[in-house]
Amino acid sequence: MFAHIFKYRMKCLLKDKETMFWTLLFPLALGIFFNLAFSGIGKGETFQTIPVAVVDNEEYRNDTVFQTILQEVSSGEDPLFHLHVVSEQVASKMLEDNQISGYFVAGSPVTMVVKTTGMRQSIIRSFLDTYIQNMSLVSTVMQKNPKALKALTDDLFHTVSYLKEVSATDAKPDNVASYYYVLIAMACFYGGFQGSRDISDIQANNTDTAARLNLTPVSKMKTFLVYMSASLLIHYIKMLLLLSFLVFVIKVNFGGKVGFILLTTLLGSIAGLSFGAFVSALLKKSEGIKIAVIVGTSMLMSFLAGMMYQGMKYIIQRNVPVLSYLNPLNLLTDAYYSLYYYDTYTRYAVNMGCLALFIPVFCIGTYLIVRRRKYASL
């Protein structure tokens, strides 16, 4: 029975043009549009030195390589950083007060702390990435040939000048990636269309085919679960297609944690589907109204997560922090973001955990509405 229902459900969903448009073509088109728009970003802006701090601890004092390099990039004409060497407390306070854009904590490896995202934070990140990449190589060379330090700083300067150029000219700086993170999060939530269709197709007061299904000897809940499984499979595949498009065609940098990226996308797809199912079960209205509500809510959530204007995300984080946790789409965006920007998984785990909490809320809500067996009217 499962196979029978599943097979025909897949056929229906694959031919459902409207859902296909919203869940795949529309996000693809937006991706292309972003790409066009961002290729002009930053034009005419001049580069400004970034205020940063480094924590003055034991490790830092012993890490002469890192010291030297930080000093190198913080001096001279038009330096990359304006460096403060302070205690961890002070650094954290300065970050809080926006006196610095981020700070480094020496150690192996060196880590960084930033409060928000943006162009400056991307530059700090790239600096650190380059440093860490070269680190192992350099430290071995250094012992044999102290002059190798010159080579490392040259390399870093290379990167730095490239970064400055990037931020001042027309290439894609990495913080543009954040826009694409919102984009894929939004696409995951557009899975709501499929969740909604699954509800419409089993609720007798929604569609005629659902009324017919309710008269067959197969329980509505069972059919619904099969429908949701088919939807999840299809939606997840679509999201992987979109992800591949962003990564391989538009060359958005999602970082290297492939397993986690796939997991995040899966959780996002489930959240999107259950969100749509919940909205659909709640509304009982015509298909048009449901779609309008799903598109509207997803758009609003995307906007608050920084889809149209990145600053929005930080305005909310600063002023109504609770809202960033109540916005599942923001949590999903931030999960992608923290996979890319952070070495540790704390922020990622918080995002995923909060997002995962929404799913049972949507599912139980849906169940409570759908489980009623008879209808007051059709």
Add this chain to the structure above:
Amino acid sequence: MVINVKNLVKRYGDLVALDHLSFQVKEGEIFGLLGPNGSGKTTAINCILSLLEYERGDIEIFGKPMTPDAYDIKRQIGIVMQNVAVYTELTVYENIDYFCGLYVPDKALRKKLVQEAIEFTGLNDFSRFYPKKLSGGLLRRLNIACGIAHKPKLIFMDEPTVAIDPQSRNRILDGIMELNRQGATVVYTSHYMEEVEQICSRIMILDKGKAIALGTKEQLKDMITLGEKITVEAFSITDEQIQSLKSIPNVLSVHYSGNLLVIQSGKGRNNLEAVLDFIKKEGIQFGKIYSELPTLNDVFLEITGKELRD
């Protein structure tokens, strides 16, 4: 007894859609629910099938109480709903196979059943078509095929012939009688009295959620005082002649307008011969003459004071 409905009451807000409806459907009959649009036919069927909540009443099918999860009962029921309920993304064959598969898990048996349903509804040439490509009549037939492919013992058909061409309609009516001959009990709703007269063994007439009459068509017609109605296309009739016609025994009324003379007799005695004699004797010029027995419309008219047709 296949269906037993006792004191069924259903409201939509303030509207009483079904008002203490009670009736029984016996095995092997084609039971007709006749009533104008909005009289409660669809509501009655959906309550019987446990799709709709109702305020009160007892419903038994095959001797067992009907509930939403009475899957043993549901397995033996086939439903052709008023609205065409098929998936636009599936072909004719796939639609029938999908719904049939919810009743019949066995693949080989199902293949045979689906093929039979396609032949039965004459959809052979269209089995690979998508619903969008089908005409109204063909869609109705697909709707029927989806409802009956699993060979149910009890079939509900809610206005299966609404808004289709006469050819498809006759085919569908013949089909229903064939299903009945093969052993299915059928509950058939319609607001076309001709159809109900043609195929139903017993008829319940509904108006505003109330059963106003129940019986075979002969029994229903027997309930009313009217008998034969004679219509004569006649040119120039005088008032005296009308008075003389009225004095024929058992004639209830005589109307003359627009060259049509209508003579309505009471139940029992027929007057065609007497009227013809009178016309001949008076030398009245006439065209067509025809005589009709009372219809279910007359039954409806006499009981409710309004026409069945809108």
